[in-house]
Amino acid sequence: MLRDIQSFWPTQTPGLYLILVSFVFYLIGLMVGRWLKRRIHVELGWTSHVFIASASIIVAARLIEVEFPGESAVGMLAAATATFPINALLRRFLWPLCGYPGEQARIPAFLPQVVAIMVFVFATFFGLAAFYHVTITGLLTGSGVIAIIIGLALQDTLGNIFAGFGLQAGRVYRVGDWLIVDGKHVEVVELNWRSTRFRNNDEVSFDIPNSQLAKATIVNLYFPSRRHAARVRLSVDHRVPPNEVKDAMFQAASAAPGVLRDPPVKVFLIDFAESAVQYEIKFWLMDGRVFPDIIDGVRTNVWYELNRRGIRLAFSTQQIELVRGALVTRRPETDLQLLASQPLFSSLDQIQLDRLALGSRRIRFGKGERIISQGDAGNSMFILAMGKAEVQVERDGRVQPVASLAAGDCFGEMSLLTGEPRSATVLAALDCEVLEIEQETIGILLREHPELAESLSETVVARRSATETQLASAPANGDGPGTDATKEGLLRRLRKFFQL
Ligand code: CMP
Numbered sequence: 001m002l003r004d005i006q007s008f009w010p011t012q013t014p015g016l017y018l019i020l021v022s023f024v025f026y027l028i029g030l031m032v033g034r035w036l037k038r039r040i041h042v043e044l045g046w047t048s049h050v051f052i053a054s055a056s057i058i059v060a061a062r063l064i065e066v067e068f069p070g071e072s073a074v075g076m077l078a079a080a081t082a083t084f085p086i087n088a089l090l091r092r093f094l095w096p097l098c099g100y101p102g103e104q105a106r107i108p109a110f111l112p113q114v115v116a117i118m119v120f121v122f123a124t125f126f127g128l129a130a131f132y133h134v135t136i137t138g139l140l141t142g143s144g145v146i147a148i149i150i151g152l153a154l155q156d157t158l159g160n161i162f163a164g165f166g167l168q169a170g171r172v173y174r175v176g177d178w179l180i181v182d183g184k185h186v187e188v189v190e191l192n193w194r195s196t197r198f199r200n201n202d203e204v205s206f207d208i209p210n211s212q213l214a215k216a217t218i219v220n221l222y223f224p225s226r227r228h229a230a231r232v233r234l235s236v237d238h239r240v241p242p243n244e245v246k247d248a249m250f251q252a253a254s255a256a257p258g259v260l261r262d263p264p265v266k267v268f269l270i271d272f273a274e275s276a277v278q279y280e281i282k283f284w285l286m287d288g289r290v291f292p293d294i295i296d297g298v299r300t301n302v303w304y305e306l307n308r309r310g311i312r313l314a315f316s317t318q319q320i321e322l323v324r325g326a327l328v329t330r331r332p333e334t335d336l337q338l339l340a341s342q343p344l345f346s347s348l349d350q351i352q353l354d355r356l357a358l359g360s361r362r363i364r365f366g367k368g369e370r371i372i373s374q375g376d377a378g379n380s381m382f383i384l385a386m387g388k389a390e391v392q393v394e395r396d397g398r399v400q401p402v403a404s405l406a407a408g409d410c411f412g413e414m415s416l417l418t419g420e421p422r423s424a425t426v427l428a429a430l431d432c433e434v435l436e437i438e439q440e441t442i443g444i445l446l447r448e449h450p451e452l453a454e455s456l457s458e459t460v461v462a463r464r465s466a467t468e469t470q471l472a473s474a475p476a477n478g479d480g481p482g483t484d485a486t487k488e489g490l491l492r493r494l495r496k497f498f499q500l
Helices: 014-038 046-063 071-081 083-098 111-132 136-142 144-169 210-215 242-254 288-309 332-340 350-358 413-418 439-448 450-471 487-497
Strands: 178-181 184-191 195-200 205-209 218-220 228-237 266-273 276-285 360-365 370-372 380-386 388-395 398-406 425-428 432-438
Touching (some): 046 071, 071 083, 083 111, 144 195, 178 288, 205 210, 228 288, 332 360, 332 380, 388 450, 432 439, 450 487
Antiparallel strands (some): 184 195, 360 432
């Protein structure tokens, strides 16, 4: 039986005695806390001090059998704040056993949060029972209203917690996955006991309660692997043969940045609509974050490729088109000027230049598109009429820029003259317009102007040596026809190739 403060300490100073004993316990608690923090690396915050202080007072009071005003409140505080050191110990010893926190965690990421809440709830109920003699059953049966309030409050919370466990156990998604939820493209940022946090492509975050997600249709783009397909639909003029359209779309989509080469792009004819044929391009990608950019790249490339081939995208039948003329802009005057200004063609007379202009065509490339791909067969050369281009060479798996081309520069002459595969990739660094001259046209000119062969060979030799200097290594094609890198060797090959 507890003694009253007055009767326990006849000298009327039991309060002082209680303070002294509590202080001793507090110091012991502090030492234990410091030892846990320094030696065992248990992370204890200021809340643990509140626990040590309140627990010291309660233990001291019980030990010396003293009662004091507010004892229940201090006891309640000790019970509630006990949650913090308990959770710190769980974080230090129990959760690491399950791989948490970390990529390989074998428990749902929010289980420690749920346990922390449960520890708090139990500690609080323990405090109520120990210091206020209130039991859970008493609390629930004593007041129907409280029971109803607690029941209703817990309904949603428990629903979210159980739904969260279900989503985790079923491995529906993980942090970092890209999903389609309600038709929206979103990345999973965090999973907690109540909800899942998402971020969309606009870097906007939002939460959806787990119970709502458990009922939603979720498409996980990153499961079973990050590789996933996307589709783009486009309508094309119904008069163009489908295989021609499919080939153009295939080339364009395959070259778009972010589109995987393997599995290859596929183009499906979807529907015959009014004056249009609908196509669907299916392509594969790895990174959901850049999904809108990839779609944009595919659509843009398709526009340029169709434009180069003179294929028209279909418009609504209500749209009256007042634009006249070919889609590929022909500018005969400027083309002629461009050809005449080329040092390469300085020996040509007006009739030959006219013929050259007629035998060439002006085509457009969008920024980032490949005008020439290294390794492809090439039977035409180009003059850059507008824009800028980058020449890149891939060797031993490394891609290196070797030159920049500006308006007026010619390129693609190497393959055209030697019949070798394209020696480099030429990328449009800006939107470009180029004049393409076919092998046949050049062949006729070479026969009429043998000196043209000489100046072209000089360009080829100079560029080859510039490329080698840039790459600072031995020529790539060990014993291919291109190894005869001298001007004379090249001329021999060129004459043979064009049967001059
Ligand atoms: P071709 O090999 O037909 O295709 C790639 C083209 O890139 C090549 O012809 C040249 O026209 C051009 N090229 C390659 N190396 C260089 C260089 N060092 N400087 C400028 N153009 C180059």
